[in-house]
Amino acid sequence: MAESWIPKVIKKRVCTTFVEDTSSNGARCQCGGPREIHDSAATGDNFEAITVTKWDSQQHSSEYPTDAFGELEFAGAGRRLNHFLRLSCDTDPQVIYNLMTTHWGLPIPNLVVSVVGGVGHEKIEPWVRNILRKGLVRAAQSTGAWILTGGLRESVSRCVGEAVRDQGAVASAVSQKKVIAIGVAPWGVVHNRQQLVNPQGSFPARYYAQKATNAIRCLDNSCQAFLLVDNGSVDQQGGETIFQANLEDFISHQRTGICGSGNIEIPVLCILISGKACMLEVRKLMH
Structure with missing residues (x-):
């Protein structure tokens, strides 16, 4: 396929050192994965001699060559295909952009x-949903913007996804541009x-x-593309944060312009919804 070069350039991350999670009685690593998914080298005696807290x-x-990339089709959601890529958290943002x-x-x-904010089952107020639907998504459509969202069917990401889907239906009916949503x-x-x-x-x-209510970490089919950032951990939030901040910083130094004039740096706007201010700290450190 045309994307066969990807594993040569893009990597995934795999835990190679079993650091015991003491609350699990030795059954799990602090990476979040069970002992049995770690190979013998990761759990061998050579690591037991090293004190790691x-x-x-x-x-x-x-890092190893990525093993998840290409296009995905959401079962039961029609034939629209979405791009996806599993990538190491250390991947050069220029390569991904x-x-x-170019390729996608x-x-x-x-x-x-x-858009950053709450995760999991956190409730989002109706007025926030209205702002996302009537303000953010419409503005993104009219300006030719990308919306970077969490990409999962939970909390703020789910609300953004619902707004994108609603606007997408309107766009199809009146021949407007569809909103470009990218899940990170x-x-x-x-x-x-x-x-x-x-x-x-x-x-x-x-x-x-x-569709079960406890399966909130499913991918949201409102996104045209998914960047699935891998830091080697399992069932732990936040592994994508630094990569996303690096990507936003890289994009902010690229140029765009009306009719392709290419003389304006791309503005990057970060919106915090139903979250803590610390979620923005890593972005402050980038500038």
Whole structure:
């Protein structure tokens, strides 16, 4: 396939050092994964001689060729295909930006709106939903913006997804541009992520998003593309944060302009909804 070069360039991360989670009686690593998914080298005597108190992605995981990329089809949601990629948290953002615009064919944005906020079952007030639907998404459509969202069917990400779907239906009816939504999520929390694994790439992978209320970490089919950021952890939030901040910073130094004039740096707007101010701290450190 045309994307067969991807595993040579894009990597995933795998935990290579078992650092015991003491609350699990030795059954789990601090990366979140059970002992049995770690290979013999990771759990061998050579590591038991080393005193390690806290698991760290940089020190205790290693990069290998990615094994999840291509296109996915949401079962029961029609034939529309979505791009996806599992990538190491250390991936060069320039490589990913070029992949999205050149190989995936996403239009260069005139604006990037990054929406961060609550996770899980956190309730979002109705007035916030209305602002997302009537303000954010319409503005993104009219300006030719990308919306970066969590990409999962939970909390703020779910609300953004609902607003994008609603506006997408309107756009189809009146021949307007559809909103470009890009989901940036931690690989290790995605429900049914094994359905996406294929070392040769999937064209497409068939993804089943469960409707059960406890399956909130399913991918949201409102997104045209998914960047599934891998820091080697399992069932732990936040592994995508630094990569996303680096990507936003890179995009903010690219140029766009009316009719392709290319003389305006792409503005990046970060919106915090139903979350803590610390969620924005890493972005402050980038500037």
